[in-house]
Amino acid sequence: MARKKKKVPEINASSMADISFLLLIFFLVTTTMDTDSGITRRLPPPIENPDMDVKVKERNILNVMINKYDKLMVNGKPSQVEDLKDITRDFITPKPNNETAPEVEMKEIELIGNFMTNKGVVSLKNDRGTSYQMYIAVQNELAKAFNELREEVSQQYFRTSYSNLTDKDKIDAVNKAVPVRISEAEPEEIK
Amino acid sequence: MAKFRKNEAKEVPAISTGSMPDIIFMLIFFFMVTTSMRETTMKVKIKLPEATEVQKLEKKSLVSFIYIGPPTNAKLYGTEARIQLNDSYARVDDIIPFIEQERLDRAEADRPLLTTSLKIDENVRMGLVTDVKQELRKCGAFRINYSVRKGE
Known part of the structure; x- marks a missing residue:
């Protein structure tokens, strides 16, 4: 006697789409696509003996101060945030034959060769009452100035935009040619 | 009769929806991979500069x-x-x-x-x-x- 084949009824798959839709909507709602971005900085290591001052020549310093009313002072003169980029840009551009501009130093950099680097340091000071918004605005302007110079170096030596550089050695070379030298003062009260 | 047949031929065949779940699944996988659930509940209001x-x-x-x-x-x-x-x-x-x-x-x-x-x-x-x-x-x-x- 031939065994009767038991027929398994076919599963109805028409609700599959509904189920997957439900899942899709769940993930659509819970997803957050925000990639975190921001201004990256390196903090200096703590000072071991506070009495030892590092002497930096005055021509090598760009003094940027923000007071508690969010007013800006650059090298002793009241200034606007909008102008800060150009001032910084001017300051960090190497000018070998200028006695008032920061000193320059010839450096041998891989992939670039001999490059004239600037020894200027931007010194940033802020009051405890300065708003974070203003502080970031200033940091942003400073970063803009450094990025512009890097862009220029990158165009000159590698014929591409700095942001398009993918080779790590090339990025390092540009970073060495234009180091971001922003020194933040030890906290103190400024009037 | 001839007229009738002509009409019949014009009918557009129904679009098969059989691949719909596959498409949706693909989307799901995309969102599953890119999703990151918020781990912390915010107790402070933050408006970033x-x-x-x-x-x-x-x-x-x-x-x-x-x-x-x-x-x-x-x-x-x-x-x-x-x-x-x-x-x-x-x-x-x-x-x-x-x-x-x-x-x-x-x-x-x-x-x-x-x-x-x-x-x-x-x-x-x-x-x-x-x-x-x-x-x-x-x-x-x-x-x-x-x-x-x-x-x-």
Whole structure:
């Protein structure tokens, strides 16, 4: 006697789409696509003996101060945030034959060769009452100035935009040619 | 009769929806992969300041977050800016143990690469921010990132 084949009824798959839709909507709602971005900085290591001052020549310093009313002072003169980029840009551009501009130093950099680097340091000071918004605005302007110079170096030596550089050695070379030298003062009260 | 047949031929065949679940599944997988669930509930209100020169934070697993801003529940906690670590309010002194703990949670090789992302409300005064930065310096967490909104 031939065994009767038991027929398994076919599963109805028409609700599959509904189920997957439900899942899709769940993930659509819970997803957050925000990639975190921001201004990256390196903090200096703590000072071991506070009495030892590092002497930096005055021509090598760009003094940027923000007071508690969010007013800006650059090298002793009241200034606007909008102008800060150009001032910084001017300051960090190497000018070998200028006695008032920061000193320059010839450096041998891989992939670039001999490059004239600037020894200027931007010194940033802020009051405890300065708003974070203003502080970031200033940091942003400073970063803009450094990025512009890097862009220029990158165009000159590698014929591409700095942001398009993918080779790590090339990025390092540009970073060495234009180091971001922003020194933040030890906290103190400024009037 | 001839007329009738002509009409019949014009009928557009129904579009097969059989591949619909496949398409939806594909979308699901996309969202499943890109999704990241919020791990912490925000107890402080943060409106990030705007900036243009932003860099992307790579490797999310190597980032620890410090939130600073006015409490969301102003009636209960006032409007004074507070620090939030993980899920609770904290004081400046709690930052060093927090960073130590964050370090212990990572593999030993990754520890020097740990970045601290500071998510700070734009109206917070720098005094508090400076205190936090001093604490970070003390415990050797030198890599920081000021989180901002990307402006035009």
